[in-house]
Amino acid sequence: MDIDNGSSMPELMAMLKRRKENLRQGEANRGKKIEFTAPRAVIIAKFQFQPYPPSTKSLGELKKKMIKDLHMELHHEGAFLVVRSIAPPTRLTSIMAIVEDENQDVVLLQLYNQEKETEYPADEILGDGMVVMLKNPYLKTTSDGTYGLRVDHLSDIVCLARHDDRVPSKWRINLRDDTKNALYWKNLGNRFFGDTQYRAAIERYTEALKHCPTEDEERIIKLNRSIAFLKTEQFKAALSDIESAPNGPNLVEKALDRKAQALYGLGKYRECCHVLEEMCENFTKNASVQQRLTHTIKRIKEQERGLHDFARMQREASDKRPPHLDFATYIGPVALGPSGSKGRGLFTTKAVKAGDLLLCEKAFAHAFVDTDGIHTQDLTVLIDAQRDLITVGGQAELIRLVAQKVYQNPSMAATVTDLHHGSYQPVDVSEVDGIPIVDTFLISRIIALNCFGCPLTTLDSKTGGGSWGGSRINERIHHSVGLWPMASYINHSCDSNATRAFIGDFMIVRATRDLDSGTELKWWYYDPGQDNKKGADNHWGFQCDCVICTDDQATSPQILADRKRLKSALKSEGSAAKPGKIESMLEKMKLTYRKPPSEVPRLDMYNIQVSVAIRYLETNQPTKAVERGLEALSSLGFIIEGATMPQCGTSNGTVLIKRWGLDCDNFKCWQVLSNAYYMLGAFGLASQAENLGRISYKACIGEDVSFDVFR
Numbered sequence: 001m002d003i004d005n006g007s008s009m010p011e012l013m014a015m016l017k018r019r020k021e022n023l024r025q026g027e028a029n030r031g032k033k034i035e036f037t038a039p040r041a042v043i044i045a046k047f048q049f050q051p052y053p054p055s056t057k058s059l060g061e062l063k064k065k066m067i068k069d070l071h072m073e074l075h076h077e078g079a080f081l082v083v084r085s086i087a088p089p090t091r092l093t094s095i096m097a098i099v100e101d102e103n104q105d106v107v108l109l110q111l112y113n114q115e116k117e118t119e120y121p122a123d124e125i126l127g128d129g130m131v132v133m134l135k136n137p138y139l140k141t142t143s144d145g146t147y148g149l150r151v152d153h154l155s156d157i158v159c160l161a162r163h164d165d166r167v168p169s170k171w172r173i174n175l176r177d178d179t180k181n182a183l184y185w186k187n188l189g190n191r192f193f194g195d196t197q198y199r200a201a202i203e204r205y206t207e208a209l210k211h212c213p214t215e216d217e218e219r220i221i222k223l224n225r226s227i228a229f230l231k232t233e234q235f236k237a238a239l240s241d242i243e244s245a246p247n248g249p250n251l252v253e254k255a256l257d258r259k260a261q262a263l264y265g266l267g268k269y270r271e272c273c274h275v276l277e278e279m280c281e282n283f284t285k286n287a288s289v290q291q292r293l294t295h296t297i298k299r300i301k302e303q304e305r306g307l308h309d310f311a312r313m314q315r316e317a318s319d320k321r322p323p324h325l326d327f328a329t330y331i332g333p334v335a336l337g338p339s340g341s342k343g344r345g346l347f348t349t350k351a352v353k354a355g356d357l358l359l360c361e362k363a364f365a366h367a368f369v370d371t372d373g374i375h376t377q378d379l380t381v382l383i384d385a386q387r388d389l390i391t392v393g394g395q396a397e398l399i400r401l402v403a404q405k406v407y408q409n410p411s412m413a414a415t416v417t418d419l420h421h422g423s424y425q426p427v428d429v430s431e432v433d434g435i436p437i438v439d440t441f442l443i444s445r446i447i448a449l450n451c452f453g454c455p456l457t458t459l460d461s462k463t464g465g466g467s468w469g470g471s472r473i474n475e476r477i478h479h480s481v482g483l484w485p486m487a488s489y490i491n492h493s494c495d496s497n498a499t500r501a502f503i504g505d506f507m508i509v510r511a512t513r514d515l516d517s518g519t520e521l522k523w524w525y526y527d528p529g530q531d532n533k534k535g536a537d538n539h540w541g542f543q544c545d546c547v548i549c550t551d552d553q554a555t556s557p558q559i560l561a562d563r564k565r566l567k568s569a570l571k572s573e574g575s576a577a578k579p580g581k582i583e584s585m586l587e588k589m590k591l592t593y594r595k596p597p598s599e600v601p602r603l604d605m606y607n608i609q610v611s612v613a614i615r616y617l618e619t620n621q622p623t624k625a626v627e628r629g630l631e632a633l634s635s636l637g638f639i640i641e642g643a644t645m646p647q648c649g650t651s652n653g654t655v656l657i658k659r660w661g662l663d664c665d666n667f668k669c670w671q672v673l674s675n676a677y678y679m680l681g682a683f684g685l686a687s688q689a690e691n692l693g694r695i696s697y698k699a700c701i702g703e704d705v706s707f708d709v710f711r
């Protein structure tokens with residue numbers, strides 16, 4: 001939703017075409033035996049490939065193969081390879097190294113979706129001399145006519161310590177006697193930890209635990225490993241180490257401290273508070289604990305009551321890069337439920353008012369692309385030749401982030417894998433040999449169907465330049481992307497009743513109408529004005545059946561074409577056109593609708609009517625500005641009473657919204673109305689219009705603390 005699909009760049013469309021052709025050619029190689037013509041040198045390769053499932057078999061069930069046994073373009077299911085890296089690895093979009101098997105046959109190996117160099121250096125994963133086992137090895141033709149091994153699924157590669165029994169004897173090193181103890185490995189782990197190589201440290205601590213530590217050693221190793229887990233955000237693993245470490249009086253405070261950190265990371269703020277309180281009671285010297293307690297109590301208020309300090313969130317999002325914020329997720333009065341042919345949907349669990357907060361959700365993963373100062377051609381392009389899809393921006397990075405998070409935190413896997421994945425058939429095994437199975441292609445499909453493009457903040461994207469008129473280039477297309485699992489259960493309808501806004505990696509969902517309990521939430525996946533998205537061939541494969549789309553279908557193509565023609569004529573008239581001319585064109589456009597806007601909203605008319613209202617306001621014609629402003633809102637389906645100006649005198653009655661209409665940044669229209677009423681001396685109406693504008697602003701921007709600044 002709201003991602004850049006590259007359709008405005010002809011060079012990307014041409015690239016998609018070329019990729020599809022390459023894919024077809026690659027298929028022609030399927031099953032061919034390879035000829036060993038490749039040199040023992042680094043081969044930089046580009047690949048085309050089809051999705052394939054991860055291995056779900058235990059290593060014990062797999063049969064060993066050698067490189068020469070492999071066939072091109074086949075996934076050798078039920079087989080494994082053991083290879084050794086024979087040159088320093090290189091990192092581009094994948095980690096690449098030249099590997100050999102025991103026959104000294106040599107091939108390029110590419111590992112995708114691995115951690116970033118800063119998190120886990122390529123040298124620690126596939127450094128010269130390191131040995132790895134590849135499950136279901138896959139030999140792929142490359143675009144330069146050579147071949148290479150490719151691993152997409154994190155669970156299809158097993159890195160072996162050099163002394164591991166599974167390493168072929170000719171490569172295996174025997175441990176020296178002085179390295180066969182827990183202390184040696186613990187110290188090695190500490191060294192890596194000191195160098196901020198946390199993953200490498202975790203592996204050494206894990207090795208230490210295999211070397212029969214004493215109870216004291218075990219406690220220290222587990223507590224050390226728990227901090228490394230905290231650093232790599234594996235909070236569940238950290239908690240498990242702390243809770244399973246043998247008790248020891250000297251380490252109680254440290255253990256409690258780490259336990260509190262792990263619980264905080266897991267979002268278990270109440271439990272975290274209890275631990276911090278225990279620390280306050282027993283270790284009063286620790287001054288920072290009281291501060292942490294205050295901090296955690298704020299999280300509880302956010303998590304349980306949605307009481308976020310939005311001003312602070314806005315400040316932090318504008319200062320922090322990436323804008324990943326430390327606030328709690330609030331799941332408001334909503335619950336998952338069945339939504340007929342649409343699958344599952346999200347429903348209100350109590351009556352809510354327009355503007356009410358429904359969700360304030362932190363992204364499961366968020367790939368931030370700082371577009372300030374970069375050109376579109378510098379952005380990552382993800383091409384899916386299988387499904388004719390191009391995306392520009394952070395989607396490739398998001399796949400890597402989600403795959404890594406799920407791999408390192410298996411307890412979180414279901415949050416992602418339960419999301420809608422269309423017709424993709426995932427494997428039904430979640431773990432083998434104690435290792436979580438991570439299907440990268442399932443994740444990629446889930447992301448394609450559920451991710452959201454997002455601005456740094458909606459405030460910035462809609463009010464960029466400091467005024468409401470100053471929207472950025474295209475405020476619905478974004479290069480940063482994220483996965484917000486709860487929000488992604490909301491289905492599409494052009495006749496929406498909820499809206500999303502962003503502050504950093506938080507999505508804020510609010511009602512845009514008064515809703516009864518049990519109402520299904522609906523919002524826009526795409527701008528209903530985009531004709532190319534409306535049919536069943538949109539990216540999600542559904543045809544919207546809302547009142548607007550149903551009415552369009554029942555309207556003759558000739559009338560729809562007239563409406564479209566008038567719309568583009570009005571657009572090309574621009575802001576300099578005389579309001580009278582615009583008004584008469586709008587009158588003609590009205591005739592293209594069969595039903596009143598209260599039944600079928602007229603999205604195509606709204607923006608033009610607002611701009612006419614603005615023109616009247618700017619030319620000191622407030623009465624006309626009120627008329628056009630109210631007409632604009634009525635085009636969105638609003639039914640409003642008490643807002644029209646009487647023929648003479650002023651009105652200060654009560655404005656009653658009998659029915660809320662669609663949300664289209666309506667706060668701009670309410671602002672025009674408020675100013676116009678003010679000019680007419682209808683101060684009561686002016687202040688009511690301003691209050692209604694505040695509600696609309698809150699729904700649109702996510703908060704109203706910034707309302708007074710931009711008003």
Ligand SMILES: C[S@@+](CC[C@H](N)C(=O)[O-])C[C@H]1O[C@@H](n2cnc3c(N)ncnc32)[C@H](O)[C@@H]1O
Pocket residue numbers: 341342343344345419420449450488489490491492493540541542543544545
């Ligand atoms: C992001 S998911 C929404 C949650 C999904 N309904 C589920 O069951 O998990 C998007 C998918 O929901 C379904 N969907 C959403 N809006 C729809 C609509 N208006 N009509 C039909 N299907 C819809 C489509 O299958 C779409 O690919």
